[in-house]
Structure formats: structure tokens, C-alpha cells
Amino acid sequence: MKTNFLLLHTITRIVTFIILSFSIFLFFAGHNNPGGGFIGGLMTAAALLLLYISFDMKTIKVVLPFDYSKIIAVGLLIAIGTGLNSLFHGDAFLTQYFDYFDVPVLGEIELTTALPFDLGVYLVVVAVALLTIITIAEDDA
Amino acid sequence: MNNLVLLPVLVPLIMGVILIFFRNNPVTQRIISGITAFSMLVISVYLTYVIYQDGIITLELGNWKAPFGIVFVGDLFSGLMVILASVVGVACLFFAFQTIHTDREKYYFYPFYFFLLTGVNGAFLTGDLFNLFVFFEVMLIASYVLIVIGGTKYQLRESFKYVAINIFASAFFIVGVAYLYSITGTLNMAHLAVQVAALEQDGVLNVIAVLFLIVFGMKGALFPLYFWLPKSYYGPPAAIAALFGGLLTKVGIYAIMRSFTLIFTHNPDFTHNIILALAGFTMFFGVLGAVSQFDFKRILSYHIISQVGYMVMGLGLYSPLAIAGAIYYIAHHIIVKSALFLFAGATQKVTGTTDLKKMSGLLKTHPALGWLFFIAAISLAGIPPLSGFFSKFALILSGIQQERYFIVFVSLIVGLLTLFSMMKIFIYVFWGSPSLSEEETKKTKLGPLLLPIVPLVALSIAMGLGAEPIFSFSTQVADQLLDPSIYINSVLKE
Amino acid sequence: MEILMIITVGVLFSVSTYLILTKSLLRVILGIVLLSHGAHLLLLTMSGLKEGAPPLLGEGAESYADPLPQALILTAIVISFGVTAFLLVLAYRTYKEHKTDDLDQLRGNADE
Numbered sequence: 001m002k003t004n005f006l007l008l009h010t011i012t013r014i015v016t017f018i019i020l021s022f023s024i025f026l027f028f029a030g031h032n033n034p035g036g037g038f039i040g041g042l043m044t045a046a047a048l049l050l051l052y053i054s055f056d057m058k059t060i061k062v063v064l065p066f067d068y069s070k071i072i073a074v075g076l077l078i079a080i081g082t083g084l085n086s087l088f089h090g091d092a093f094l095t096q097y098f099d100y101f102d103v104p105v106l107g108e109i110e111l112t113t114a115l116p117f118d119l120g121v122y123l124v125v126v127a128v129a130l131l132t133i134i135t136i137a138e139d140d141a
Numbered sequence: 142m143n144n145l146v147l148l149p150v151l152v153p154l155i156m157g158v159i160l161i162f163f164r165n166n167p168v169t170q171r172i173i174s175g176i177t178a179f180s181m182l183v184i185s186v187y188l189t190y191v192i193y194q195d196g197i198i199t200l201e202l203g204n205w206k207a208p209f210g211i212v213f214v215g216d217l218f219s220g221l222m223v224i225l226a227s228v229v230g231v232a233c234l235f236f237a238f239q240t241i242h243t244d245r246e247k248y249y250f251y252p253f254y255f256f257l258l259t260g261v262n263g264a265f266l267t268g269d270l271f272n273l274f275v276f277f278e279v280m281l282i283a284s285y286v287l288i289v290i291g292g293t294k295y296q297l298r299e300s301f302k303y304v305a306i307n308i309f310a311s312a313f314f315i316v317g318v319a320y321l322y323s324i325t326g327t328l329n330m331a332h333l334a335v336q337v338a339a340l341e342q343d344g345v346l347n348v349i350a351v352l353f354l355i356v357f358g359m360k361g362a363l364f365p366l367y368f369w370l371p372k373s374y375y376g377p378p379a380a381i382a383a384l385f386g387g388l389l390t391k392v393g394i395y396a397i398m399r400s401f402t403l404i405f406t407h408n409p410d411f412t413h414n415i416i417l418a419l420a421g422f423t424m425f426f427g428v429l430g431a432v433s434q435f436d437f438k439r440i441l442s443y444h445i446i447s448q449v450g451y452m453v454m455g456l457g458l459y460s461p462l463a464i465a466g467a468i469y470y471i472a473h474h475i476i477v478k479s480a481l482f483l484f485a486g487a488t489q490k491v492t493g494t495t496d497l498k499k500m501s502g503l504l505k506t507h508p509a510l511g512w513l514f515f516i517a518a519i520s521l522a523g524i525p526p527l528s529g530f531f532s533k534f535a536l537i538l539s540g541i542q543q544e545r546y547f548i549v550f551v552s553l554i555v556g557l558l559t560l561f562s563m564m565k566i567f568i569y570v571f572w573g574s575p576s577l578s579e580e581e582t583k584k585t586k587l588g589p590l591l592l593p594i595v596p597l598v599a600l601s602i603a604m605g606l607g608a609e610p611i612f613s614f615s616t617q618v619a620d621q622l623l624d625p626s627i628y629i630n631s632v633l634k635e
Numbered sequence: 636m637e638i639l640m641i642i643t644v645g646v647l648f649s650v651s652t653y654l655i656l657t658k659s660l661l662r663v664i665l666g667i668v669l670l671s672h673g674a675h676l677l678l679l680t681m682s683g684l685k686e687g688a689p690p691l692l693g694e695g696a697e698s699y700a701d702p703l704p705q706a707l708i709l710t711a712i713v714i715s716f717g718v719t720a721f722l723l724v725l726a727y728r729t730y731k732e733h734k735t736d737d738l739d740q741l742r743g744n745a746d747e
Contacts, residue, residue: 032692038713073161080155086203093147094203132720136727271707278714285721297729298741301660304722308667308715309655315674315711322704323681372743 005054012054019047030118037118041125048130057137068134071127079120082113143198145191146215148184149223149262152177157255167246171238174251178234181258182227189220197621197631199268207268207632208329214268214632217618218468222265222395225475228600229387230258235593236483237380240490245290245378253290257283257384264392268632270321270328273396274314277360281307284389287381288373296376303373310359317352320345331632334403334625343408350405350412354397354419361393362446363453364422371430371442379486382438386445387479391471394452398467401456402622409459417457421551424450428558437485437495437570440562441478444521447555448474451536454548458539464619466535469612473528473604477521480597484514487590488570492577497566502575507587511571513598518567520601522560528604531612640680647673660726660736667722671715675708 023043030036086095260280427446455467520527654666688696
């Protein structure tokens with residue numbers, strides 16, 4: 001029997017983008033306010049999982065052809081690399097640097113080295129969550 | 142501030158991550174991991190040299206001042222442990238090149254091998270109790286993967302129990318941290334030592350000390366918490382079993398030694414007598430298990446337990462000589478035990494079994510293997526002039542000096558039984574008429590298998606012949622451990 | 636409030652002890668999960684449930700709650716999340732290979 005998932009598909013298409021944009025907001029809100037790479041990553045993973053659930057696994061694999069284990073490695077490297085950066089400045093590992101920049105449209109924003117670190121965390125969290133769930137889900141036997 | 146102290150943790154971490162990219166390329170993985178292991182050895186030796194020259198070095202991560210941030214502390218004890226970890230790391234890695242199946246290599250064997258070393262080195266070098274928990278977990282999660290990698294029926298069944306028990310212990314670690322934080326308000330080990338000494342609440346502190354003893358004892362296989370060890374170390378391939386047998390329990394022992402010389406020194410009559418009693422039970426029941434077994438790997442696993450008893454005995458006696466003996470013993474044990482597990486792997490490769498009753502006469506077909514094993518075996522049992530003798534001698538001497546005759550008696554009996562069970566292996570495996578045909582003998586090339594073992598055995602002989610300088614080094618380590626003010630001052634810089 | 640939290644921790648610990656002592660793989664895992672929850676809650680309670688603003692720079696409050704236990708618990712939760720996922724998959728594979736989730740039958744015998 002072929003079931004019609006029209007409602008689910010339509011809602012997913014809209015909701016996924018809402019969740020994704022909120023996750024990006026959370027990611028940038030981090031550091032001084034609630035948010036950050038971990039929670040943002042989980043939210044992104046939730047949005048992508050919604051895609052996996054409502055559409056077929058195979059369809060999404062074509063849309064998102066990522067090797068998640070490599071993404072974990074990349075994320076870890078970014079995070080460690082941020083820490084290593086301070087070694088070259090002669091400071092202790094993971095020392096944080098920050099500065100203020102004037103950006104058109106956005107105005108003055110604070111940029112810190114915690115941001116790339118968070119990006120690494122973000123990638124790791126997204127990839128770990130998806131990899132775990134997809135690996136278990138793929139096992140049909 | 143010196144970032145050098147972080148390198149033994151960072152190098153394996155970064156290289157482990159990079160190795161993930163070469164999943165399907167075993168040759169590249171081997172080259173990278175070989176280079177990494179050797180560079181770790183060089184770094185750890187240099188680190189210890191620097192510590193030896195300049196005293197304890199510390200690093201405040203992210204420039205957050207102690208006791209608020211996380212500190213890394215390298216003192217002589219941690220330096221020594223890091224060197225030992227690197228030595229075993231190199232040896233087991235080269236043995237793994239020969240014995241690990243390509244399927245296992247493709248399932249991230251090498252990355253997790255280095256993550257394990259990251260956790261082990263991190264646990265040795267950190268100066269923060271919660272950070273110690275985190276590195277324990279890094280080490281344990283890597284060990285979960287390594288113990289189950291390959292996924293045979295036996296491995297799956299036993300590693301479930303291994304994982305479950307370790308998570309249980311970790312939960313108790315958090316409980317211990319919670320109690321300690323609630324009464325001291327800090328987690329920096331040096332600061333904890335100051336706070337605990339200032340508190341006059343022996344009752345609460347005793348409870349917390351025993352709680353930590355349970356947690357670390359479970360990881361270090363102390364009586365009565367050793368039941369998980371023999372079965373779970375039997376499952377994985379020899380290279381992994383050797384790494385586990387040499388290193389993992391010793392991280393638990395390191396944590397016990399560190400916390401009971403630095404933090405919980407408020408009431409040695411109570412805590413250290415418990416430790417001494419546990420040491421006696423641990424060595425006695427461990428060796429009984431070894432005597433009753435007829436399997437190469439199982440006998441060795443039970444010996445780990447009984448020898449953990451010796452190390453903890455040194456702590457329980459709590460005198461400079463005893464602690465120095467215990468440190469010497471740890472160094473000797475890590476090297477010899479890994480070598481013996483690698484011997485078990487080599488004989489398994491040659492004969493296809495680890496059951497003692499199914500093999501015999503290997504001395505005729507593989508004399509080099511036989512005599513090298515003989516040296517390692519009598520070193521483990523404590524025959525002079527090998528490394529096992531001098532460390533046990535120091536422990537027993539200090540037991541006699543303190544008039545603790547019962548523990549001395551137990552340790553002598555255990556030494557005898559150790560010799561008995563090692564000779565049992567030697568007689569069953571190497572004596573008698575050869576069980577293998579000529580073709581079977583020629584099938585496996587022994588040279589590459591022995592390559593990583595020979596340096597370990599040579600190191601054991603060297604540690605025995607050069608006992609004088611090594612013992613004076615362990616005495617320095619012990620003096621540093623027994624005078625917490627050195628550690629505290631270098632971390633808090635008052 | 637502390638009393639209530641401690642009772643909750645006690646309930647969690649006792650339930651998890653009961654579950655760990657059962658024979659089914661899945662129940663043991665649930666027991667372990669509850670045990671770590673209990674431990675985390677204990678850490679939060681023991682470090683004091685103080686009144687005060689959330690420890691954020693933007694609040695500008697006079698007194699802040701102690702942020703350290705929260706950071707510790709977050710770390711511990713993440714670790715136990717990863718380990719639990721691993722343990723579930725391990726239990727599933729064990730069940731597949733051995734065709735049973737009864738720990739009595741997963742004992743193994745003494746001399747294998």
C-alpha cells in the first residue's frame with residue numbers, strides 16, 4: 001500500500017528551514033549568551049533528521065552526500081587548530097583572542113577565536129548525531 | 142607556563158584525527174602511526190628530562206589562572222608514566238602491524254589507538270579532578286571500541302559487561318566529585334590538597350576518600366572489584382590486550398597514588414590501612430586465579446591483578462622506600478606485562494591457540510621465543526638480577542622496617558605462586574615434544590613478531606642491571622610525591 | 636528544595652540499582668542511564684542550589700549562580716550521551732549475534 005505523505009512533506013519543507021535558521025541563530029548567539037556550537041549542532045541535526053524521516057533515506061542520501069565520519073574529523077581539526085593557534089602566539093593552549101569589527105549592515109560586532117572553535121564543535125555534533133542514528137536506522141536485518 | 146607539557150596529549154589527538162581520513166589505506170595509516178608513536182616517545186623523554194632539570198612544569202589552559210582554570214601539571218611521576226605509556230605504545234603498535242587483521246584496520250583501529258593514548262597521557266598530566274574524569278572517559282571510550290573491534294561473539298558478550306561496569310564506575314566518580322566539590326568548593330588538585338588539609342571533617346573526608354578508592358579501584362582492578370578483568374582482556378587480539386594489560390589498570394593505580402599522596406592525606410591510619418589490606422587480598426586472590434588457569438592470556442590477566450596488589454602495597458605502607466619501590470614496580474610491570482602479552486600473541490600466531498594443554502615443545506622449534514619468554518617470565522616472578530627482583534625487594538624491605546610482617550608474608554607467598562604459574566606456562570608451552578609439524582613451524586615468520594618484544598625484554602634486563610640509578614630516580618619521584626607542598630606551590634605559585 | 640532533590644536522587648539510584656540487577660540487557664542499560672542521571676542531579680544539588688541570576692555576562696545582576704557545576708554536568712551529560720549510544724548499539728549487536736538478551740545465557744562458561 002502506498003501512503004500519501006503530502007502533509008508531512010509540505011510541513012517538513014517549511015519547518016526544516018525554520019529550525020535551520022534558528023540553529024544558526026543559536027550558533028552565533030553563543031559564547032556570551034545561551035547558545036553555541038553544541039546546541040546549534042543538535043538543532044541542525046534535528047532539522048536534517050526530520051528530512052531523513054519524512055522523505056526516504058535514499059532520497060536524502062542523494063541530496064546530502066556527506067561522509068559524516070570525515071566531517072567529525074574536520075570538525076575536530078578545526079577545534080584543535082583554534083587551540084593550536086595560540087601556541088604560535090606564545091600563549092597557553094586554547095587562549096582566546098577577540099576584537100571588535102565594524103561590518104556594514106550589521107554594525108559593530110565582536111569576533112572571537114571561540115567562534116571557529118564552536119564551528120568545530122558544531123560540525124562534530126551534527127555529524128555524530130546523524131552518524132549514530134543513520135547507522136542504527138540503516139540496519140534492516 | 143610551558144606548552145611542552147601538553148604535547149603528549151595533543152600529538153596523539155591530532156594524529157588520531159588525521160588518521161580518520163586514511164581509513165581505506167592501511168599502508169598510509171601504518172606509516173603515519175609509526176612516526177607518531179616514535180615522536181611521542183621522543184617528546185615524553187624530553188618532557189621528563191625538562192622536568193628533571195627544572196622541576197615541576199605547569200600549564201594553565203587558555204591562560205585562566207589556577208585554581209579557576211584547568212591546569213596541566215608535569216611532575217616526575219607523571220613524566221615517568223608518560224614515558225612508559227609511549228614505550229608500550231610503540232611496542233604494541235609494531236606488534237599490531239604484524240597481527241591486526243585488515244578488517245580491523247579499516248574500522249578505525251589506529252585512530253582509536255591514539256585516542257586511547259591521548260586519554261592515558263591526559264590522565265597522567267592533568268592537575269584537575271574533573272579533567273581527570275574527562276580523560277578517563279576519553280581513554281575508556283577508546284578502549285570500548287578497541288575491546289570490541291572485530292566483533293566476535295566472545296568479544297561482544299564480554300565487552301558489554303566491561304562497558305557497563307566502567308560506566309557504573311564513572312557515575313560513582315561524578316558522585317565523588319559532587320561530594321568533594323560541596324565541601325571544598327574547588328576541583329583543582331593542588332587547591333583541593335590545601336582545602337582538605339584545612340578542613341577538620343575527617344568523617345566526611347573518609348567517606349569521600351573511600352568512594353574515590355572504589356572508583357579508581359574498579360578501573361585499577363583492586364580486590365574485590367577485579368572480577369571484570371580476566372574475561373574482558375581475553376577477547377581482543379594480543380596487541381590490544383598487551384596495551385590494555387600494560388597500561389589501562391595502571392591509570393587507575395596512578396590516580397590512586399596521586400589522590401592518596403596529594404589530596405587524601407588527612408587520616409593515613411584509616412585510609413592507608415584499608416589500602417594495605419586491599420593490597421594483600423588483591424595479590425593473593427589474583428595469583429590464586431592465575432594458578433588455577435590453563436590459558437596463556439588468562440594466566441597473564443590474573444597476574445595483572447596480583448601485581449596491582451604490589452603497587453598498592455607500596456602506597457599502603459606509605460614510606461619513602463615503599464613508594465619508591467611501588468614506582469619502580471609500576472615501571473617494571475608495565476614493560477614486562479606488555480611483553481608477556483605480546484609473547485602470548487606470538488605463540489598464538491605460531492600455534493593457533495592460547496590453551497596451554499594444546500601446545501608443547503616450542504623450545505625446539507622456536508628457541509628464541511622460548512628463551513626470551515623465560516627471561517620475561519622470571520623477571521615477572523622476581524628473580525635477581527632482573528627488574529622484578531629489586532622492586533619487590535624494596536617493597537618487602539620497607540614492610541619489614543615498619544613491622545608489617547603479615548603483608549610481607551603474603552607478598553612472599555604470592556611471589557612464589559607467581560613463579561609457579563609462570564613456570565607452568567614455560568613447561569606446558571616450551572617443554573616436551575614439539576606439537577607442530579615442520580611445515581607448520583615454517584609457516585609463520587618469527588622475526589617481525591619478536592621485533593617489538595626484544596626491546597621490551599632488553600629494557601627489563603637493563604632495569605635490573607642498572608637498578609642503582611633507576612632506584613635513585615624512583616626515590617626522587619617518591620620524595621616529590623610524599624611532599625605535596627612542592628606540587629601545590631608550583632601550581633598555585635604562592 | 637535540597638531535600639526534595641536528594642530524595643529524587645535516592646529514588647533514581649534505587650530504581651537504577653533494581654534495573655541493573657535484572658537479567659535483560661535493555662533494562663541494564665536503562666538502569667545505567669538512570670544511574671548517571673542520578674549522579675548528575677547529585678552533582679547539581681551538592682554544589683548548592685543558590686539563588687541568583689544565570690551566570691551570563693549580559694545580565695548585569697548583583698549575584699550569579701555558580702556556573703562550574705553546570706559546566707561539569709553539561710560535560711558529563713555529553714559523555715554519558717555518547718556512551719549510552721555506544722552501549723545501545725553494542726547491546727543490539729550482542730543480541731543479534733547471540734539471539735538472546737538474557738544475561739544469564741550470556742554468562743559464558745569458565746574454561747572457554
